[in-house]
Amino acid sequence: MRNRYMFAAILTAICCIAAIVYALHIWQDKKPQPKQNVVRRIMTPRKPIQKPNATQKKKPKAKPKVPEQPFISGTITDTEGNPMTDVCVSNGIVCMLTDSLGKYQLPKDSTARFVYYTVPADCEVAVHSAKDRTAHFYQPIVKGKTKYDFTLKKLPGGAETSYKMIVIGDPQVTNAFNPYFNTADDNHVEISDVERFATETMVDIRRTIRSLPQGTPVYGLSMGDDVQYYGGYNPLLERQIREVLGSSEMRLFSVIGNHDQDGNPEYLHKWEENWGPTDYSFDRGNEHYVCFNNVHFYGKYPSYYSPGELSDRQMEWLRQDLSLTPKSKKVILCYHIPLTFGNNPFHKAQPLNIASEKGHYSSSRLSALLSMLLEFKGGYELFCGHTHFAINHEINHDGHHIIEHCHAAACGNIWQSNINICGTPNGYYVYTFKNTRLTSCYYKGTFWDVQKQMTLFCADTDFNGESYAADWNLPHKRGIIIANVFNADSRWRITAEEDGVEYPMQRINSRGQDAFATGYHRKYAMATSYHFISKQNSYLIMNHLYYYEPKNADSEIRIIARDPYGHTFTESAEEITVEPFHNYAHYYKEE
Template identity: 65%
Template sequence: MKKKQLYIGVLSVACCALVAIGITLHLLYPKKQIQNLVKTPPVLRLKPQPADTLKKKPVKKMDFNISGTLRDKEGKGVAGVIVSDGFNCVKTDAQGRYKMKRDSLAKFIYYSVPADCEVPTHSKTDRTAFFYQKVSKGKKIYNFTLTRLPGGKEIHYKMIVIGDPQVTNAYSPYYTSPDDNPIKKSDVERFTTQTMADIRQTISSLPAGTPVYGLSMGDDVQYYGGYNAKLERQIRQALGSSEMRLFSVIGNHDQDGKALYRRKWEENFGPTDFSFNRGDVHYVCINNCFFHRGMSYYSPGELRERQVRWLKQDLALTPKDMKVVLCYHIPFTFGNAPFSKAKPLTNAHEEGHYSSSRLSLLLSLLKQFKGGYELFCGHTHFACNHEINYEGEDVMEHCHAAACGNIWQSNINICGTPNGYYVYSFVGTSISNCYYKGTFWDKSKQMTLFRAQTDFNGEKYSRDWQLANNRNILIANVFNATSHWRVVAVEDGKEYLMGRLCGKGQDAFAAGYHHKYSESVSYRFVSKGNGYLIMNHLYYYTPRNPNARIIIKASDPYGNTYTASSDEAITEPFANFAHYYEKEYKEYKNKKDKMLRDSISGRQKDSLAARKKDSAAVQK
């Protein structure tokens, strides 16, 4: 009985305690918070937070208004300069001052280098462009100091355009002699000792005082072979190692859909959408690599809405008497992995290719400029001055061959064009000259010749292009040709127009070589099997006399005529320029010969010393 009374007493006290707790909770907490508290795990219920900490803290409004002044070295304001944060564009006033509302996503504040000012660079030995400041939290003033050109705006200058350096973290097989014994060399080393060494030689051959600038068309790196945090810095320093001041576009492999990769590019080169001026030309560089599903990207290139808004602002602030050169990585006029709104091309020989959904808008913006416009891109690893009739207008896009060729698997691109770069001459708003400069090639050599029936490791021009089964047909690969070139064969003193081959074919010589020697790139990539390759700079001629010596003359729109002889036709696969450089072979051979001589000399000295020692011993 006593135990029963004790239990009832304890239970009564517990009930009273629960009622007291309930009343206390009701007084301290709203109904919803009590429900949430009851639902939380027991461990958390043991440490209830004070009621005032559950209230949301007010969000502090950020003030993104910024300003600054652009002055020259004498302290005078630089007027009429476009300043941007990558989202908005404004112009400096008469005193060089500007104000703008910075976008919350902006990473840089930068300006469009004026035509009468020097292109600022990272250093005297790294002459890549440095025209920007990184956005700092809380910083509201971004000033810039510009250096005036001593002679004012340049009337003429050279622009060296480099397609796809694309150095990787791998050591690709590399040949230095006419054999099948490769050595290993890093891509950065090849780009530095080959491409940039040749560019320095080209610059040194120009008249003293000629202004020279550079432009990389993107894919400065590719993280094939593994991620390397130093790779972008290494290629930037290589690109900046000559006398030219250089800008770079961002490519798809500089990003590959990864924020880390893009950040590395931005750390080294700055903003991805920007502009600058040289002479009477306004250059606009824009990131047209639109990724979806990871590393996949649209081809032709596309732009986001915010980029279109930025581009419209930049061009609206640009004088309409200038020429505009729009620079980007992926072609806008062709591609076979299109965005849903892209338009199919109407050319029968380019079936499966599309033009960008933005092309019509871009052309409408560019046609406002009385100085005209040019479209510059890279990406493809083949040379192609692509011409289409778009909405009743003839449009040409300059698709630049790659400095790395087939990603450093050879010395040629997949169209047979040698690794190299382009040299443009600008006068006012006109391009007065342009030629392709093969690495370690003389600039007068603008074509290679073949016989249509020559077998290049199972590939023949006659079969690829359905030519007559005639072993005498001559093929000319004219690297920089367009429909405005005149290419003729001279036989017995008479000129005959050569036929032009255009379509989704391939270069038999390049496909055959890469099929045999390319280790890291699939055969599908280098052949017509990729469905992407467009060839339009092959010409053919059937000789009247099979024994005649034929001279090929290729005349460009700038008044240059380049020649080659049928005697130069390549018949031996592949102990030639695709495989190794004669210049490097000589250097390599001389080095080996010297090592051999030094070795022999050393042994002779050792032998002589030994004989002297023996003689001395005998005399003793």
């Protein structure tokens, strides 16, 4: 029994000791511990690894963003894939030549609308289509696109040594049906301007091209005012006239005129949509043609400067273009508004100081342009339109004699007759270039014989209240003969042969009017005012009228006109027009 009590006491003691030890351990854990420099790692629970499902697609890795390039570039090759070196490329602001690999690089500019090249002389002029042979040498600049390549087709025989250039002044088709007389009575018909241009001007141009020796290279140039939005805006009009202009065998370029834009951005963009850049260049033969927009509008109701002007940026572009052009070439500047005369000038324009052309000015840019042009050994020519009268305008400027070729309008007085306000018939010009020489130029009246380069009148004839004698203070009742020689200038020799003896005719060269054209339009014109076609138009300069007073009333007389290219044109005095509304002004003869 005693042993049993002792065992119980020992077991109780052991339990007490164990309880004391456990209590001491718990107290030690709860006792504050000294701080230690221990880096603790916070562990995040891992997601369970999932095996890819066959039906699930892996997300593509995001491509690193490539910074937008500050330039546009491209390569120009021929149809065989060979690089085209030294081809001038431009965005209308900067010009550069392609390198030995045919590559180019131009700085980006938010105002640039096209990238384009100067058509080399030994390459074909690319066209819009086989049926629309208007030039297509450009690409519109598209947002996000930086590479623009071109492929050129070499001419089989290399650069042409001789070619024809047909120059068309102011097609100026409108969206109206202008009254037009195609019979000898006064019953007018309504024929659209586009239809008249297609069935008259372009039909005659195709005949002229067919009359040339087979294989003759022929090109065309419209001097602007392809359209006029008289009669309401027609967004298809610019495309219509482009396709008609491109309907012959000639490959055709155009400059932009004032009526193509009229200070309206929508009109300007419509022209660009159909024709491309307004400032560009191209080569044919040994000539370098530079076309630019010299119409600059100002004021709330847009007016434009006359003579024409260029902006500082255009002048810089032109300097770059000409600096990259071989100085052996002839340069032909092409634009709409004359640079050598005009009476709505920019404030820096210079007066002509010609007594017979009072109120006229030359462009403020003429001196700078002349200094650039004089660097070229092949010389230069100045081509324009705009006026609706023919004139090879001559002035002396900075010690140099300048001739500016101002081309009569294909539309005449805007499709209401067959004559311009200077009496020149509706028509176009045919130039011949050989190497750097202008070897021939003649005016081709629509449906007129190519040899007919003048019309004759009697100074006393009353043309609906107008007469040459009254206009130019000529003696009355003396039988004075007036010759209107369409393309004449100071280099021509105009004589009257009376009874076999030649006498010089006197030239009229002054502001004024043509009595026949003024009398006709005074009665029939509706699209323009009498002011525009009369002596009240201070813009109108006549310099291709000549007069002669016969020695005897019964003499046989013929007028002889010799141009500077060796051609002679004659007209008998028996062909003098005495009817106020002769059929070539009122309607075309049946062919």
